[in-house]
Amino acid sequence: MSDTAKKTPLVRLEDLNVKFVTRESTVNAVNDVNLTLEAGEVLCIIGESGSGKSVSMRALMRLLPERRTRISGTIEVDGKDVLSLKGAELSDLRGGLVSMIFQEPMTALDPVFSVGHQIAETVRRHEGCSYDKGMERALELLELVKVPSAERRLKAFPHELSGGLRQRAMIAMALSCRPKLLLADEPTTALDATVQIQVLILLRKIQAEMGMGVIFVTHDLGVAAEIADRVAVMYAGRIVETGTVQEVLGNPKHPYTQGMLSSTVHGNMRGKDIEAIPGSPPDLRAMPPGCSFAPRCKYAEPACTAALPPEVVFEDGRMARCIKLTPSAAPEKELVPA
């Protein structure tokens, strides 16, 4: 087999744009996002609130309210053109090929049905089996995600479980039909720190066992370092930098990524000031021309706001959107504050 044989990636987003249209204004939530994910790969999308991470995930499953949302570009999952799917095809994809874990397991689970029922009905929907068979599978799944005394927990209602167990139940539900792609929308944000790491380790282990592709949305760089193979940094609806987790977190190229890294707390920082990024993200209803980070960037110069910086691709496959970077292997320009 030659290396040239074209492998289709599991996920391919091309020029994805998501706009929320209301009578008063249009919010440009996601702008020209290009992204690929190989099967079995874990990609972390990092960015602050409102940067378009969650919206991109929801666009991938077409979960955004259709009436007010305009999606354009290409979304392909496992060779399927998601944007052209209709009715039953779309619901076959949801929960079958692609499933999602949400941030807040308390509100993301139906409070008046037992967790067992909620898993079983998913299994029944996609595998066409009986409800009892679904329940058996639910028990296996709860055991898979290490819920203690799973048999008893099957009949428990969401309010009877702790946050960590609830999120495990949520994960069990997402895994119930062996998806090829798992979307995780800040699944550990609402959990205690100790529970957070347990859930992360569990996810990583199951991901490796099942060989799923995972897109993991987070604003926590520590979480990204723990779980990701590759990282994409989003700012104001655009991806500003991608690369392997070691490269991006170890040697960030884009000023925003640098700023984000230096504004997190890590070892040996006692007595030092944390360097926060000044200002706040741009108004997505009226995007500035050029680089959307320029107004907050300490390296900004007039050229930055003139036109949108192109994607600068480095030879190892890394990408960053900044006009101060050069793509070649030529000696890198040193960034100098303006």
Add this chain to the structure above:
Amino acid sequence: MTAYILRRLLYAIPIALGVSIVCFALVYIAPGDPLQTILPEDASAETIEMVKKAYGFDKPIPVQYAIWLGKVLTGDFGLSIATGRAVTDDLFKALGNTMLLATGAVVVAFSLAFVMGLVAGYHAGGPIDRGVTGIAVIGVSIPNYWLGIVMVIIFAVELNVLPATGMGPRGSDTFNFWEWDHFRHLLMPLVTLSMIPIGIITRTTRAAVAEVLNQDFVETLRAKGLSEFEILLHVVKNAMPQVLAVMGLQFGYLMGGSILVETIFTWPGTGFLLNKAILTRDLPVLQGTILILAMIFVATNLVIDLLQTMVDPRLKRS
């Protein structure tokens, strides 16, 4: 669950006792004297004393209450002052008639309102929602006695297609399911009585459904690939406790029999009975009827409470 039901039943006992005291006392607080209606104006002091003694009015009120309660517990509500018949007989006959009307209204109003509310809530903000909400507002706003009279004018007087009053032909005061004419008599009171519950339950259902649809878990259900119908089943179960609460209240009101509606259509139910008893100051009838109606209310609330806990397990903790 059994323990929970027993506990709720125990709680109902003091409520029932309180209600009986209020029922008994209410009639004494109201001005007027029952003896005035049965005694001639020029009755002698001895006659008054004798009648008072016969009905037990000569004893202190707490003692009267104790005697009354003791009899009530054995199913004896005493004799009607106006007619001399046993209150129990009249009361349960009227209750049966009201129950027939109320059950009809419950079936019609609850199912219609639930479906309308569900559809409106599902399409919240759209033209269907606005249409249904409009109908609901009309339902609550139209006074039902006015609607009853207007319907009598249109269908009985002008078009002469439906009977204006009574339960059946020849002044019948029992309902015969085998005779079509009885159903023609039932129609107008039923429609009149259904209007307000339709309005109220439609609006409650609509609000509950729209609220549940905005909750996060609905997105999870979509993300699981469930069909819209399956999602709607989840939504209905979540909206149910709120809807049940209002349905219970409405059922209680309907069982009380609308005095106005039953009087307009001379439907021999509890409302009609109460109306007569008030006019004649018929204390035993008033007390008995009010007590039974209040008990039905207490029982309805109990049943609704239990149903709500069965639907939403979170309620059991409180």
